[in-house]
Amino acid sequence: MEKIKEVYGIKTVVSDKEVDYLPAFLSQEEIKSVRNFHATIEGYKATPLVSLDDLAKGLGVSRIYVKDESYRFGLNAFKGLGATYAIAKLLCEKLDVDINSISFDYLKSPEVAERIKDMVFVTATDGNHGRAVAWAATQLGCKSIVYMPKGSSIRRLQHIKDAGADVSITDVNYDEAVRIAKRKAEEIGGYVIQDTAWEGYEKVPNWICQGYTTMASEAIDQMKLDGITKPTHLFLQAGVGSFAGAVLGYYANVFKGELPITTIVEPENAATIYKSALTNDGEPHAVTGDLETIMAGLACGEPNVVTWEILRDFAKAYVSCPDYVAARGMRILANPVDNDKKVISGESGAVGLGLVSLLLEREELKELKDQLQLDENSVILCFSTEGDTDPEHYNKVVYDGKNPSPFE
Ligand SMILES: Cc1ncc(COP(=O)(O)O)c(C=O)c1O
Incomplete structure (x- = not known):
């Protein structure tokens, strides 16, 4: 594990691990019933995969995809x-x-x-x-x-x-x-x-993780319609890490040795995966206290002990983000460039895109950008895991500029 220079409160650990196993409970065989089951639920429909082509062009990458989970079952989130x-x-x-x-x-x-x-x-x-x-x-x-x-x-x-x-x-x-x-x-x-x-207590949360793979498999099918077989980069936000572990563990099974370069993103006051990666003894490490952040869905101090191992073994970078990173992501997604489609993304949904935008725009973050090999060929996939689940706060951020970025 290597700690890289802190920039505007963004702290990062990068890892160079190679492992020779795949998370078995997220194998294609294990999860083949999941999407079929979901398809039997009234109102089931694949959520939109939004390709932000004009944003990608401006930021100098090939594609930026955002899976918009605000449309899931009318619940405004992926859960x-x-x-x-x-x-x-x-x-x-x-x-x-x-x-x-x-x-x-x-x-x-x-x-x-x-x-x-x-x-x-x-x-x-x-x-x-x-x-x-x-x-x-x-x-x-x-x-x-x-x-x-x-x-x-x-x-x-x-x-x-x-x-x-x-x-x-x-x-x-x-x-x-x-x-x-x-x-x-x-x-x-x-x-x-x-x-x-x-x-x-692993059985139920493992089923929950298996359930999350539906959105990951939908995203792959949707990219194929654009002639793209896999993303090169994933930015996955973590609370306890079940969502990120499910998506990463499933993609590890699907793409085998060709796994997208994956960054785990967390709020700075609840950065338990980051802390565990930094400690680097292989064990999960808790963060305690009030876990104060606008990213309520990510305000968790104790990792899922099963998915922690997936995040430890298959992710490349672990990033602890101040709240302004999420707020920036919310504002960018609410104000699309040119012909891009608007995505209503809540606090816990937007932090990945917020970090992507900073990595591609801010020279100060070049060290991490290079570590992640982000360039003009990159196909980035983020999951906007919620819409405006707290509409008053959403408006404070998007209309009133709450949680501004710390630079001009
Ligand atoms: C909108 C949203 N995104 C992401 C997450 C993170 O999921 P996990 O706690 O599995 O890491 C949550 C969890 O509540 C959430 O509500």
């Missing part, structure tokens, strides 16, 4: 992919059926409803995951209980409530809220549907 798949797998176990032989409608049918109606799903969330769990549970006729960390957005709470959950904002951070959810589930005989893994 429905994980929650639906994990809950479906759990129900398949309970009902002793194969996921390949059932549809979401089957799980909603009266005969199944009768058998699962007393199940309660419990989770902790910064917003998006909890809304997805509540949305899925309600459709299945089940109850959901959702805990949010202190300082959570009231709008996000309202969305979860509207989706049918018993939801509350706690006075603890995300990682503690996860422990509250776990205790509650134990107490009432509920089922923890958590989007992060810890020692002894």
Whole structure:
């Protein structure tokens, strides 16, 4: 691991690792049922893959693709992919059926409803995951209980409530809220549907990660329509790292030795993957405290212990970003260049593109740009994992210029 010079608060560690394994639970064989299952959910449609050609031209690269997850299942974020798949797998176990032989409608049918109606799903969330769990549970006729960390957005709470959950904002951070959810589930005989893994709790989060691969596989199919077989670069934001680990682990299986050069992006006050990479003893390292950042979805201090290993072994760079990087990404995506399409991207969705823009524009970041081999042939893929899930804050950033960049 090599630490490179800090620029405008952006801290980076780069790695030169070569590994000779592939994450088995994200193999094409393992995940082949995932997209088929998602396709049975009413309202399923591949989300747009936006090619920002004029932005790419201006920034001197071949392509910049942004997968716009604000369109996913009407939930304004990607998390429905994980929650639906994990809950479906759990129900398949309970009902002793194969996921390949059932549809979401089957799980909603009266005969199944009768058998699962007393199940309660419990989770902790910064917003998006909890809304997805509540949305899925309600459709299945089940109850959901959702805990949010202190300082959570009231709008996000309202969305979860509207989706049918018993939801509350706690006075603890995300990682503690996860422990509250776990205790509650134990107490009432509920089922923890958590989007992060810890020692002894891996099955459900692994299903959630498998669920996330749908957007990664859609993106590849969509690029093929442009004659492009794979991105050269990935910029993946991380909270606990399940999303980034799922996409990276899946692409490792798909592209084998030809993996895109991958950068993991985090908020500076919750940069647990960055801290773990920097510590460089192979272990995940937690960040504690309030984890204050505008990127609420990424405000997690303890990594998913399963996906941490994927991020450790397959990523090239780990970047800790001040909030202005996300705000810049939101503003760029909200103000498209020439014929580019607008993407409404929320705080946790836009940080990757924000970093890309800085790497390609700011001479001071040349060392990292060179390390990543970004040049005119680069095909960059970012995932805008949420839309304006907190519209008031979105407007403060995009209309009022909140969190300005630190340079002229
Ligand atoms: C919009 C958004 N993007 C990215 C993430 C990060 O996902 P993970 O916690 O799996 O790293 C989250 C998590 O809540 C999120 O809500």
